[in-house]
Amino acid sequence: MNFFYQxxxxxxxxxxxxxxxxAAGLIAPSAVLIIFCLIFGNFSSFPIRILNNDSGDFGxxxxxxxxxxxxxxxxxxxxxxxxxxxxKTPVCTIIIPPNFSxxxxxxxxxxxNMDINNFNSDFxxxxxxxxxxxxxxxxxxxxxxxxxxxxxxxxxxxxVEWVEIIASGSILLAAALGGMFLYLYLFFKEKHYGTILFxxxxxxxxxxSFLARIFICxxxxxxxxxxxxxxxxxxxxxxxxxxxxxxxxxxxLVALFFIMLSSLVSTYSKKFLTAAMxxxxxxxxxWFISGGINNAxxxxxxxxxxxxxxxxxxxxxxxxxxxxxxxxxxxxxxxxLILIGMVxxxxxxxxxxxxxxxxxxxxx
Amino acid sequence: xxxxxxxxxxxxxxxxSSLPFHVIALLSPILFFLVFAGQLDKDISFPINFxxxxxxxxxxxxxYRSPAGTPYYEQDNNCTFIFVTETEPLKVINNKxxxxxxxxxxxxxxxxxxxxxxxxxxxxxxxxxxxxxxxxIQISETSLYEKDPSWxxxxxxxxxxFGILLSGLxxxxxxxxxxxxxxxxxxxxxxxxxxxxxxxxxxxxxxxKSIITVILYILFVTLKLKMLIFNSxxxxxxxxxxxxTAIIIGMLIGIVLKQPxxxxxxxxxxxxxxxxxxxxxxxxVGMAKGIQMIININPISKxxxxxxxxxxxxxxxxxxxxxxxxxxxxxxxxxxxxxYKEIYKPQFTSVKY
Numbered sequence: 001m002n003f004f005y006q007x008x009x010x011x012x013x014x015x016x017x018x019x020x021x022x023a024a025g026l027i028a029p030s031a032v033l034i035i036f037c038l039i040f041g042n043f044s045s046f047p048i049r050i051l052n053n054d055s056g057d058f059g060x061x062x063x064x065x066x067x068x069x070x071x072x073x074x075x076x077x078x079x080x081x082x083x084x085x086x087x088k089t090p091v092c093t094i095i096i097p098p099n100f101s102x103x104x105x106x107x108x109x110x111x112x113n114m115d116i117n118n119f120n121s122d123f124x125x126x127x128x129x130x131x132x133x134x135x136x137x138x139x140x141x142x143x144x145x146x147x148x149x150x151x152x153x154x155x156x157x158x159x160v161e162w163v164e165i166i167a168s169g170s171i172l173l174a175a176a177l178g179g180m181f182l183y184l185y186l187f188f189k190e191k192h193y194g195t196i197l198f199x200x201x202x203x204x205x206x207x208x209s210f211l212a213r214i215f216i217c218x219x220x221x222x223x224x225x226x227x228x229x230x231x232x233x234x235x236x237x238x239x240x241x242x243x244x245x246x247x248x249x250x251x252x253l254v255a256l257f258f259i260m261l262s263s264l265v266s267t268y269s270k271k272f273l274t275a276a277m278x279x280x281x282x283x284x285x286x287w288f289i290s291g292g293i294n295n296a297x298x299x300x301x302x303x304x305x306x307x308x309x310x311x312x313x314x315x316x317x318x319x320x321x322x323x324x325x326x327x328x329x330x331x332x333x334x335x336x337l338i339l340i341g342m343v344x345x346x347x348x349x350x351x352x353x354x355x356x357x358x359x360x361x362x363x364x
Numbered sequence: 365x366x367x368x369x370x371x372x373x374x375x376x377x378x379x380x381s382s383l384p385f386h387v388i389a390l391l392s393p394i395l396f397f398l399v400f401a402g403q404l405d406k407d408i409s410f411p412i413n414f415x416x417x418x419x420x421x422x423x424x425x426x427x428y429r430s431p432a433g434t435p436y437y438e439q440d441n442n443c444t445f446i447f448v449t450e451t452e453p454l455k456v457i458n459n460k461x462x463x464x465x466x467x468x469x470x471x472x473x474x475x476x477x478x479x480x481x482x483x484x485x486x487x488x489x490x491x492x493x494x495x496x497x498x499x500x501i502q503i504s505e506t507s508l509y510e511k512d513p514s515w516x517x518x519x520x521x522x523x524x525x526f527g528i529l530l531s532g533l534x535x536x537x538x539x540x541x542x543x544x545x546x547x548x549x550x551x552x553x554x555x556x557x558x559x560x561x562x563x564x565x566x567x568x569x570x571x572x573k574s575i576i577t578v579i580l581y582i583l584f585v586t587l588k589l590k591m592l593i594f595n596s597x598x599x600x601x602x603x604x605x606x607x608x609t610a611i612i613i614g615m616l617i618g619i620v621l622k623q624p625x626x627x628x629x630x631x632x633x634x635x636x637x638x639x640x641x642x643x644x645x646x647x648x649v650g651m652a653k654g655i656q657m658i659i660n661i662n663p664i665s666k667x668x669x670x671x672x673x674x675x676x677x678x679x680x681x682x683x684x685x686x687x688x689x690x691x692x693x694x695x696x697x698x699x700x701x702x703x704y705k706e707i708y709k710p711q712f713t714s715v716k717y
Contacts, residue, residue, distance in 0.1 A: 132486040
């Protein structure tokens with residue numbers, strides 16, 4: 001116990017002597033969350049210009065319908081009419097011709113013109129389909145020929161904004177990156193100082209030392225998780241602290257897995273930068289392919305889906321999102337067991353590797 | 365000239381000392397491309413599970429496409445989160461399109477709801493047009509781009525700028541952090557050689573490596589998309605201009621920050637932020653007003669516009685060229701000034717006896 005305590009004290013001193021790993025572990029997940037919030041956080045209405053030249057009433061009615069349809073994402077209108085604001089650039093300009101009402105009344109192929117910014121297919125698709133929302137609403141109100149009833153069934157526990165899903169992913173990224181980077185940093189610092197050599201001369205078992213490293217990195221991961229939960233709350237309004245009893249144990253398992261993975265990498269890697277870059281980059285990649293930024297089902301038959309099965313991310317995200325977003329899932333217990341299994345296997349592999357490389361007595 | 369060539373050779377050979385950084389500079393844009401293109405690998409076609417498939421409405425889905433001919437729906441019987449059922453099949457009775465349709469969404473993501481709601485509305489409007497062509501509102505479209513660039517080809521073009529930023533900043537930075545790390549900067553301080561030679565040598569060394577990176581990216585994208593989007597000669601000028609600026613700013617960062625890891629993080633986070641806040645995801649429309657303002661003043665937005673112009677014949681003006689050129693000139697001035705003050709200028713320290 002004393003060995004463990006002494007190791008812990010030493011590692012803590014090393015940790016506080018240089019703030020670099022704190023910055024690296026914190027910056028990446030926080031930057032991901034901030035960037036995605038900036039891009040997808042606020043669904044704001046697309047600016048549109050509608051030039052109504054219609055001599056009848058239908059042109060104005062159509063204009064009204066186009067700008068009053070509400071998106072389920074953010075509950076804002078799809079379009080904002082900026083016809084009178086000359087300093088803004090519209091995503092499209094609709095021109096309603098003078099004979100529009102006549103064409104409707106006489107069944108003579110009513111037509112409108114649209115100048116569209118189609119810089120990519122997805123964006124252009126949105127503009128075209130948002131416009132159809134207005135047109136169909138117009139049909140349903142003013143066309144005798146339209147009598148279609150549409151009903152929609154949504155999950156009974158409600159839905160969430162996309163950024164909240166991303167936020168749950170970014171907290172997981174904080175858990176993985178923080179502890180992992182610190183482990184690498186502390187280990188290579190000891191390699192640099194040469195103290196790692198003394199362990200192989202020590203008659204004591206290496207387990208307390210290994211445990212102390214894991215413990216301090218796990219502690220840092222917890223701090224990292226907490227900071228990112230606060231950030232997620234500020235940016236998205238979703239309070240993951242409400243589910244602390246689920247979030248912390250689940251993410252602790254993720255953090256432990258990645259800390260031990262970094263132990264494995266640092267055992268065999270000679271250079272700190274190589275180890276740090278490989279693990280951080282790999283971790284980001286695994287995060288992306290394991291549903292870090294969306295909640296769509298992962299296709300296990302794809303290469304990325306198959307790779308994601310060997311990492312804890314998708315199982316942990318499933319648990320957190322099931323609880324935080326009130327989903328019904330039968331997989332929670334199964335996922336917890338998978339996570340525990342992964343951590344135990346990784347602990348065994350990383351400890352044995354470390355023992356073999358740095359502690360096992362070498363006789364020549 | 366011999367000295368200049370020696371400096372270029374040294375810069376290239378030094379790659380081995382910071383190989384992970386170089387690998388990341390090479391792989392980052394490729395992985396970014398794979399991640400973003402992978403988000404919509406079938407472009408705007410979304411999987412859907414129609415429960416009722418023998419109706420006129422379902423058959424009309426086949427013609428429900430974007431102007432470029434890409435279908436909005438792709439029937440997928442394995443799709444487990446979206447089901448459409450015609451509870452009362454849509455048909456024309458007494459000159460009226462009647463029927464009921466139910467859409468069941470089992471995703472918690474509101475974005476999914478928005479996308480599928482929009483698609484169903486569009487499909488119904490399309491069906492109405494087939495039944496009442498003389499009554500349905502038709503849209504005559506004039507588009508800014510001749511044809512909608514697909515999601516993946518748009519990102520391939522936009523990410524080119526991110527790749528240039530990252531590799532340019534990083535290689536430029538490393539060209540000086542290495543000198544700080546090995547204390548070789550003292551040799552520069554003692555050297556009487558004009559700073560222009562040293563800066564040019566370092567710049568050209570970084571530039572050669574950067575060009576290799578961008579060529580590999582373009583090759584990868586061409587193989588993945590199975591088409592060459594970077595096919596206009598303008599692209600060479602844009603790549604050169606962007607690299608000139610990125611490397612010069614990178615060298616400036618390298619003189620100031622001195623440590624490779626700090627410089628790497630600065631280059632990575634900086635290039636990502638500059639790209640995102642430079643309209644890397646497309647237009648600034650739909651974003652918060654403050655963000656739109658940042659995008660408009662960020663020179664990266666001009667590069668993105670120029671690349672889109674080159675690849676897809678998008679709109680661009682003279683300002684989009686002049687503004688980055690102005691930034692480049694300012695960067696060169698500051699680099700020279702910083703190098704002169706920090707390294708070249710004779711520095712006297714008092715000696716105590």
